Amino acid sequence: MPTPTATSCHAVPTAAPAKGSPKLDLVGSPNGGKTSIFNHLTGLHAKTGNYPGVTVSRVTGVCQIGGNEYGIEDLPGTYSLTPISPDEAVVAEALDGAIEGIPAPDAVLVVADATALRRSLLLLAETLERDLPTAVVVTMADELRRRGGSLDTAALSQALGVPVVSVVANRGIGIGELRHLISEWQTWSRPPIPPPTAAEELAGWVDSILASVGYQDAQPDSRTERIDKVLLHPVWGTIVFFLVMFLFFQALFTWAAPLQDALDGFFGWLGESVNTHVSNPILAGLLGDGIIGGVGAVLTFVPQILLMYLLLALLDAVGYMSRAAFLMDKVMSRAGLEGRAFVAMLSSFACAIPGIMATRTIPSAKDRIATMLGVPLATCSARLPVYVLLVGMLIPDVTRAGPFSGRGVAMFLLYLLGAVSAMTAAWVVKKITDRSGVLLPFYMEMPPYRIPTLRSVGIAMWEPTKAFLRKAGTIIMLATIVIWALTTFPMRSDAALSKAGVDPRDDVAVAAYTMDHSIAAGVGKAVEPVFEPLGFDWRIDVSLIGSLAAREVAVSTLGQMASATDPEDDAEVAQQLDRWTWTHGEHEGEKVFTPATIVALILFFAYALQCMSTIAIMKRETGGWKWPAVAFGYMFALAWIMAFIGRLVTNLVI
16 A cells, blocks of 8 residues: 555546546535645646635546546535535535436545534535545644644544544645545545434534534634724725725736737737748738737737736635625625625636636526626626727827826726626616515625735636637637638739739738728628627628637737738737728728727627627526527627717717
């Protein structure tokens, strides 16, 4: 039998163990360290958070110990196996083997928070009723000791009759011992007398266990209490919340600017090099205008993406996100929703997909639908490149609002608009679908403030950024190539160009004529009547159609078409777009990107549901196409109306 120090555990290429390998489920309360343990065991990077509602679905991985494979399954956090919400139902069904195609686990690891051991023992008692080999993994023991508490894990194991191991999940302490324990799962001891099932007897059982092991509860954290007097105060806490968010968006524009400028210069040089050294015009167009001009326009926003996730990871790791959710519970209640809805909306600031999945924590089905129809309006990271481009065109870099960047202020207001719109939409849907107005109590545990670890912050920052880069290298690149082909073909012969009054030797004129008579132009001009009242010409319309695959495609499409329109000009995309004029119709020769048009385009992106992945997830979560169709329809109508109003107001003001 290998010793704990000799045991190795790492990820394998697949997330499923070999057939016949034992499967162990991780069960525990939200924010108890379950997912951190899962990541250490499997080597995977499942999302963790210092607030409840992060893990809302089953996540599986493989652990290799001494040449043997073990399936590890991370289940959603729950306080009880008597479910009141879909995510809690997943836990009970998984342990009972009631999920179709998924067998019951061979053994269970109950993750017990040492600072809330009484509650964890209640969950353990329910788990032991399943009569599966069970072990207890105690977390937060270091926090317990720091706050004056104590726990003898050996005595706890003896009192419970099951194996107990202590780990510090965020630092990987005790993982070796846990791996050794997993390798011996078939020999785990069972309680000689099972815990009582009656509620009135169960409380006494927990008391006797705690007394027999000499458990000393953690004392209130004076530091946390002092900070929370400010951060959870209805007035001061709200002020701090908006101040944090305001500084957050100031940082996105100021701190990331130098690196973004460097990347912009690099891709400009790269595109110019391709046009210089590649003689084949079609290949040069594909590489320079299509891929580099399109994908490069998106990749210049990687510094903002990295910085955004870094700041979010820091706010999460120190424990502020749970405070923000608790603080917003009062606001959510006025919208007829509970604080769990804010957790879902909080998740949507990264991406609407985890936000929609986070609605599983909401007990009420009607509240879940209302929240689900609102969260896509929260400003996700996919909107960030679009906003940065358009805000940069609308507001000069030198514009200041006192000591603050005007662009940063605009970004803050856009994110605030997304949050307010999401809550308003959820409130309207709730009023329509549920007139009872009955709210279940909202319970959220406040974690202690913690110093973030470099590893956890690095993973939280890099994983979504890597997903963004993967999207840029797959979906966005594919869409960019398709758009390039649609804007390049059919190509005209020199004779055809001359007949049309275009000098074949004038590359700029040829590029402009080809694009204006391309397949894409035909598609864009076909839908132009719908969007012309908003000030959008056919080129903007093409970018809107492309953005249905991913919002970032709009940036790549505009960048690609700007580059193709004037291949001899290596100026940045914003400067090229600023020179666009209408190519036909009553507006021919007029400037396209006026302030009114830019405002309208920003508002359209703020409200439109331009993400097929979000629609697909919504269909899966609701079990049909009804609510995804409602979401797409009402958000498109709202986007058009708000863009139209924004254009009118801007024209009146400017």
